[in-house]
Amino acid sequence: MNQTERNFMTLQFAAKSENESFARVTVAAFVSQLDPTMDEITDLKTVVSEAVTNSIIHGYDGDPEGVVTISAAIEGDIVTLIVEDKGRGIEDVELAKQPLFTSKPELERSGMGFTIMENFMDEFDVTSELGGGTSIRMKKRIVSKKALYN
């Protein structure tokens, strides 16, 4: 794998739950250029699910007119992932990031979305503006099989 290689893509789609699976596949297919292990891909898919579900359910409250944007960049063996919406935004980001915190307990969601993203990725950063939208910026190094040999 060429360490200096760069690549990028941007994906936008309607905030519909049908597109969650599509978004997972798109990001995973893009990152598969770095030759991740099967498990690294599964982790990334989970992270994409959590972030996209949040935009659809919380950001747009299920309004399919909303648009979710995912940007992915590859630089060497580092993947940068940004998941954004122009939805309602988060009033208190620090509170929202607490494990088990959820503003929709009626949906039986676990409140673990942000915790999962934070744990599965190397870097994780939330920017949000009430009424303006939310942006999640994450990075992960794809160690592939290199680390498995030493």
Place this chain on the structure above:
Amino acid sequence: MNQTERNFMTLQFAAKSENESFARVTVAAFVSQLDPTMDEITDLKTVVSEAVTNSIIHGYDGDPEGVVTISAAIEGDIVTLIVEDKGRGIEDVELAKQPLFTSKPELERSGMGFTIMENFMDEFDVTSELGGGTSIRMKKRIVSKKALYN
């Protein structure tokens, strides 16, 4: 599947040949919501390959700074696909569409890209501006779910 259902996505990526396979799978994953047959999806993948390769090779002449945009929309059982670049553009579109016409005979390309797109899709339309870029707009009805058993 609900006939009135609508969905859309837009994908942008660097004009690198590594992204051709990624673009094919992204479009296939999006359209698979209509549960097409293998034939239908294979045709669509071929069409995406031809259009994306043209943008990379002819539009941007291999310059990886170029950006290719694919928009896809589903309305009922109709898929609309637009593949665009902001590259060199085509001087004579009618000539370019002729079977076997190619401006790069040295690459041993077949000159059949446009012919394939035209034949595999129900609608096919090229707009191009010299120095401004090229846009290919295509439509296809996914008939599978009605005509065939599962």
Place this chain on the structure above:
Amino acid sequence: IGEIQRFLRDDGTLKVSRSLKEMANKVRKKKDELSKLLNRLPTVKEVAEELGVTPEDVVFAQEANKPPASIHETVFE
């Protein structure tokens, strides 16, 4: 030859959803096989090469195993 043509045609009319499920099963089997053989997790490319498809196709097929919408569902299933 007519027989083969009919077979090929039938295969073409196969739904993508079913074809993906079959591919997903092959991917899972190959992943297990390679894990034992290599004594580590295979990469996406290694599985793809063994199956003669692209890494992108492997990732797409994997999705057909209908993974839960989000991890909560796995945990609380």
